[in-house]
Amino acid sequence: MPRDRPRRPTFAPGGVRAWVTFGLGVVGYGTAVLGRTTLGVAGLSAVEHFHARASIIATFVVLQLLVYAAMQIPAGVLLDRYGSRRMLTLGLATMGIGQIVMAFADSVTIAIPGRMILGAGDAFVFSSVIRLLPSWFPPRRVPIVTQFVGLSGQLGQIVSALPFAWLLDARGWRTAFLAVTLTALAAAALSWTFLRDRPPGIPAPVRPAVGMRANLRAAARHPGTLLGMWTHWTTCFAPMVFGMMWGFPYLTQGEGVSKPTASLLIGLLAVVGAIVGPMLGVLVQRHPLRRSNLVLAMVAAGLVPWLLVLLWPGPAPLWLLVALCAGLAVGGPGSAIGFDFARTFNPGHRLGAANAVVNLGGFTACVIATQLIGLVLDAAGDGPDYTLGQFRLAMAVQLPLYAVGIVGMYLTRGRARRVLAAQGQVVPPWREALRREWRARTRGLNRPRV
Known part of the structure; x- marks a missing residue:
């Protein structure tokens, strides 16, 4: 009898199917960021x-983010x-419902629930996409494709800042928000129809015999x-505050920049x-x-x-405003490193919970900053024509949040490195790392990953 031949693997990681899945995730997350940032x-x-x-x-934004x-x-x-697959579809469809409410809202009491519905749907999107990548x-390759997912969010923000802004001015409130609604529902349909959680023949991650609460507790601790x-907190909140709510008013009313330039x-x-993400x-x-x-x-x-x-x-020169926007921009790619920490420190069966804890950081800080800026503006002036000084006083509330995040990073980094040391992986000092790098270069060896 002929000997049995070993079966070929049915899936090669990173192949065409993987990139199709990645493309569907990119469409979903880009659509979510478009919906999230329209009010900015x-x-x-x-x-x-x-x-x-x-x-x-x-x-509106604070309740959405809460x-x-x-x-x-x-x-x-x-x-x-x-x-x-299920959670991404649910999230995008829910965001579409929230945008419908916004499109037809003619009062604050109707619009606020719409933004809250949108926030509930948004909560499922990014974590769902990131959860796909290790499978x-x-x-x-995961750190690089994670950055490309973040890039899709930047593209969603471009659509919000340019085509959506044009549609809002040219066609009005309802038409602009209905267009975003259709985009979200179309992305939900694509996800449900074509997306798969893992390659064919690959089993689901094995769950230990512990409850969901214990799993969450282990990830959060x-x-x-x-x-x-804390990485997500420190890198993410300032660009979100600027892009989602206060950047456009600050530039136009505070710094006196024209709307097209803003x-x-x-x-x-x-x-x-x-550019920075890859x-x-x-x-x-x-x-x-x-x-x-x-x-x-990135924080600096x-x-x-x-x-x-x-x-x-006085008003900041244009070159400084460009430097500000460029500096804030690197925070988005920087925040993705927070999810890379979650991926490398947690087993696969609790990765969703760990990513949720990470994602909580930046959005909590964003909620605090967004509301504080609005409160300071109301306390400083009667609006809606706020002065540059009033805007700068309000924007300064972000500085303590930066400080809290940096301190949190330093404290938890020390604890994380002690965990690595207990596992036999010691992070060498910079001097030793640079010495190894130099030796590897001079000897023509592969550079050590330190």
Whole structure:
């Protein structure tokens, strides 16, 4: 009898099917960011449309983000249980319903529930897409494709800052928001029809015999997860506050920039993020033990220009506003490193819960900053014509949040490195790392990943 031949594997990680799955995830997340950031462009229009004060319009975003943050843990637990396909479809369809409510809302009491529905749907999207990647790509490629997922979010923000803004001015409130509604529902249909949680023939991750609560507790207490959360907090909140709510009003009313120029500056967040993201993914792949140092550099890139803008005598020059937007832009790719911490410090069966904890960081800080800015503006002036000084006073509330995040990163990084040391993986000092790098270069060896 002929000997049995070994079967060929039915799936090669990172092949065509993987990239099709990735493309569907990119469409879903880009659509979610488009829906999430529409009010950042429509903020001034919302003041006129609803005849409301700035703090009331800020409440739209705050409640949206509060619901988003509150839903992170349930979304992560459900994601680990039911998979990305179902949760991504549910999230996008729910966002579409929220946008329908916004399109037909003619009062604050109707619009606020619409934004809350949108936030609930949004909570499922990014974690669902990130959850797909380790199943479809080899581990060495996951940091890079994660950055490309973040890039799709930047593209969604470009659509919000340019085509949506044009449609809002040209066709009005209802038409603009109905267009976003159709986009969300179409993305939901694509996800349900074509997306799969894992390659054919690959079994689902084995779940240990513990309850969902114990699984969540283990993820939330791990120093690596907490390092990811503080990473997300510190890198993510400032660009979100700027892009989702207060950047456009600050530039146009505070700094006196024209609306077209302000739209281009907001769009610059996405363009720079698109350039930086893939490069950052390569750096994370090559130097996984130096991820926290990369994060701190990303934080400095946004914080230093903000300090210069806030302290500048009179309106800031255009070059400084460009530097501010470019610096804030790197925070988006930087925040993706938080999910890489969650991936490398947690087993696959609790990755959804760990990602949810990480995602909670930046959005919690964004909620706090967005509401505080609105409250300070209302306390400083009667609106809607706020002065540059009033805007700068309000924007300065972000500085303590930066400080909290940086301290949190330093504390949890030390704990995470002690966990690595207990496992036999010691992070060498910079001097030793550079010495190894130099020796490898001079000897023509592959560079060590330190």
